[in-house]
Amino acid sequence: MAMIEVEERETGEQNKDLFMIALKATIPVFLGYIPLGMAFGFLLDGAGYHWIYAFLMSLFIYAGSGQFLAVALLAAGAGLTEVVVATLLLNLRHSFYGLSMLEKFSDVGKVKPYLIFALTDETYALLTITEVPPRSSKSRFYFYIAALDHLYWIVGSVLGAVLGSVLDLNLEGMSFVLTALFVVLTIEQYFNSNVRFPFIAAVGAGILSLMFFRPENMLLASIVIGTLILIAREKFVKENLHVKQDIQ
C-alpha cells in the first residue's frame, strides 16, 4: 500500500515537472497569442458581437487567421457558404501539418483527436521540434503543449472582446514574438537534421507566393508549390540513381 502511494506521488511530481517543461516551451506562444487573441476580440467586439462569441469561436474553431477572416466576412455580410469555403481554403495548409504528424501521433492514445483538433501553426511548430523529456509520457507532454496554447488563445480573445476599446495598451509589434519563434524553430530544424534542400525549396516557393498570391492565400500556395518542388526533386534524384545503376 505504502509502495503504491510513493509511486503515485512520484508520478504526480513527474507530471508536475512535465507540465512545467511544457509551460516553459509555450511561453513564446503565450506572448504571441495574448495580443493576437486580443486583436481578434477587439475586432469581434467592434463588429457588434457579444464576448461570449469570442469565447465560443476560440474554444471550438481555434484557428487564428481563420477567425479573423470569418469576422471580416461576416461583417461584410458574406453568406455561410462563402465563409465556409474561404475557411476551408485558408486552413487547408493544416492537412500538410497532419501529413508530417502521422507517425508522431500514431501512438498517443486517447488525446489524439484533441491533438489533431488543436494543430495550429504555432502548436505544430512546437511539436515538430520540442523533444519529449526522457522517461516521460509523450501523449501527456503533447497534450499539455496543445492545451496551454489553446488556453492562451481563448484568454486573449475573451480579454480583447471584454475590454474592447477600453484598454489602450501599446502592444504594437508584440506579435513579432511568433515570427521570432518560427525563426528559432527553423534554425533548430537546421541543427537537428542534415537535409538542406527543404530550406532552399521554401525560400523559392515563399518568394514566388509572396509575389504572385494575395496575403491570405500565400501560405497554402507556398506549401503546395514547395511540396511539388520536393516531390519533383525526389523523382529527379531517384531517376538519376536508376540511370547510374543502369550504367554500372
Place this chain on the structure above:
Amino acid sequence: MTDTLQILVTITALALATFATRVLPFMCFGSREPPLMLLTIEKNLPPMILMLLVIYCLKDVQWLAAPYGIPELFSIGIVAGLHFWKRNAMLSIFIGTLLYMALVQFNLFSFL
C-alpha cells in the same frame, strides 16, 4: 434570436470546416500505409513548412514603401544571429521582439 441562431450555425460550420482540414490526413492514412512518395517527403515537410511560416510572417510587409520591410528583416537577422551564436531560444525570441517593438513604436527607421 434569429441572429443568435445564425451566428451559432456559422460557428459550428467553421469549427467543422477547420477540424476537417486538420483531420483529413489522419482519415486518409490512419489505417493504411501512406504512399512511398509521401514517406520520402514527409521528413522534409517540417523544415520546409517552418521556413515558410517565417516567410509567411512577412506577407503584409510593404516592400515598396518606407521603411521597406527593414525593421522586419533587421529583427529577423538579429534573432537568427543570436540563435546561431548562443542557441538560447528564450534569449533570441525576447531580444528580437523587444527590438522589433522598439523599432516600430518609436519609428526608428523614419529617416528612410
